[in-house]
Amino acid sequence: MQRFRGPIDLHAHSSVSDGTESPTQLVRQAAEAGLGTVAITDHDATAGWSAAAEEARRVGITLIPGMELSTQVQFASVHMLAYLFDPANEALQIETARIRAARLTRAEEIVRRISRDYDLTWDDVLAQTTPDATVGRPHIADALVARGHAPNRSDAFAGILHWRRGYTQPHYAPDPREGVRLVREAGGVPVLAHPGTRGAEAVIPAERLRVLVDDGLFGLEIDHRENLPDAKRRLRELAARFGLEITGSSDWHGSGKPNRLGENTTSPEVLEKLIAEATGSAPVYPEITGR
Secondary structure, X not given: OOOOOOXXXXXXXXXXXXXXXXXXXXXXXXXXXXXXXXXXXXXXXXXXXXXXXXXXXXXXXXXXXXXXXXXXXXXXXXXXXXXXXXXXXXXXXXXXXXXXXXXXXHHHHHHHHHOOOOOOOHHHHHOOOXXXXXXXXXXXXXXXXXXXXXXXXXXXXXXXXXXXXXXXXXXXXXXXHHHHHHHHHOOOEEEEXXXXXXXXXXXXXXXXXXXXXXXXXXXXXXXXXXXXXXXXXXXXXXXXXXXXXXXXXXXXXXXOOOOOOOOOOOOHHHHHHHHHHOOOOOOEOOOOOOO
């Protein structure tokens, strides 16, 4: 029997990574937005799971514990959503700790470079974080806004933090194949996050996608505001070709991005399949049946 309700949003961030709201606030706002199910998917971190679970039980919605795992191909970022894995899995813990440490080192170097031309310090960046946050470029963007160097986070990314300006640099992340393997070995279910943001020409080649499918890739996050229309068409063709499931999500970051909870959703049928494949952890179901 299906224990969760829709609408279903499988991609949202809290202040544990680069969102502006706490895990508790994330779940509360998901309930207020009318969602029946929401996933917490902070970057390379699971520290928000416990607080989010407690709030989900209180407000009466289902929580899907997850994470957005950083991977890359030749320094090109490839994000991978991981759902219902074992957060105590040693191999995954070691890899995410390494990624977070590399991101921190990169963030410090980016701030050092920016400070040559703008009034910005590392303390400015830390002031935009919470104690358990994975410090990264979004916090630098917020610091630039606070210092008056950009009107908002989006403009900071389009301006000072754009790669063409020369201040940013890549950080360590595993290959996508290793990402899929780590997630599956931890009992989780992997989905490529927003894989069409650069248009159809930049969509993952079919031969590379086939390898990931053979390794255990579950699906593609196609219904996402940043995927371009021509890329969505191509991705749907690839999903049909390889038998991949299609998810839809908001990629909510609170006030850090314009994305709104529930603006894209996942079908109950897909979530049922995802839950059935997971062996690492379970959804957090509400203790009450309504609000």
